[in-house]
Amino acid sequence: MEVFFSLILGYAMGCLNPAAWVGKRNHINLKEAGTGNLGATNTTMVLGRKAGAFVLIFDVAKSFIAARLARWLFPQLAVSGMLASIGVILGHCFPITMHFSGGKGLAAFGGMMLAYNPVVFVIVVLSGIGIMVLLDIGVAAPLLGTVMFPALTFLFSHDVPSTVCAVIASVIILYTHLDNVNKTRAHSDVKVKNYFRDVLFKKKKET
Numbered sequence: 001m002e003v004f005f006s007l008i009l010g011y012a013m014g015c016l017n018p019a020a021w022v023g024k025r026n027h028i029n030l031k032e033a034g035t036g037n038l039g040a041t042n043t044t045m046v047l048g049r050k051a052g053a054f055v056l057i058f059d060v061a062k063s064f065i066a067a068r069l070a071r072w073l074f075p076q077l078a079v080s081g082m083l084a085s086i087g088v089i090l091g092h093c094f095p096i097t098m099h100f101s102g103g104k105g106l107a108a109f110g111g112m113m114l115a116y117n118p119v120v121f122v123i124v125v126l127s128g129i130g131i132m133v134l135l136d137i138g139v140a141a142p143l144l145g146t147v148m149f150p151a152l153t154f155l156f157s158h159d160v161p162s163t164v165c166a167v168i169a170s171v172i173i174l175y176t177h178l179d180n181v182n183k184t185r186a187h188s189d190v191k192v193k194n195y196f197r198d199v200l201f202k203k204k205k206e207t
Helices: 002-014 018-025 040-047 049-073 080-093 106-116 118-135 140-157 160-176 178-185 192-200
Strands: none
Touching: 002 049, 002 080, 018 040, 018 049, 040 049, 040 192, 049 080, 049 106, 080 106, 080 160, 106 118, 106 140, 106 160, 118 140, 118 192, 140 160, 160 178
16 A cells, blocks of 8 residues: 555656646746647746746656655655655656646656665766767766666665666656657757757847
8 A cells, every 4th residue: 555655645746747837827838839848948948947947946856755755654665755756757747637748757757866865866967967968969868867777776775676666767767758769860859059058058138
């Protein structure tokens, strides 16, 4: 039962999608604008850095909080926190409130890593940023994360259940990013350097 309730707790929190809220507030459907993804990257591209930062922080936080809450509620289940974060990822990517069509879950994946081990989170994030800038391919970061997180989980803990949870989360993220892989192969995905130059670090035009 603890497994079920951990997953349900996470799923319910995962269905809270700040990108959809921010888009609605600005009268924009982010599923039909930009890349069509309900995540921080597309929110930043369409609505700006402040909106994107809010979405990013919220999505990381909901996974982190769900994990910590599950640990507190079900201390007898060692992987309750990781299961809750898996639930968050599923709720974010396949929310029942939006006909099972949500975002790609990368920030929630990050929140799972942060809740599990902040050192693992830092290693994966810095490695992901480095590889995607080096290759100028955005999908390189999540792909690297899906390999590194299970590997580091086992390296740090040697715990099989935790490693299995990391693998399950990584498979979900890999699945949700298959479209980005295909776009990259077709040379139609967002370029990292262009995104940094034109979106993150662009200067406001003087009026």
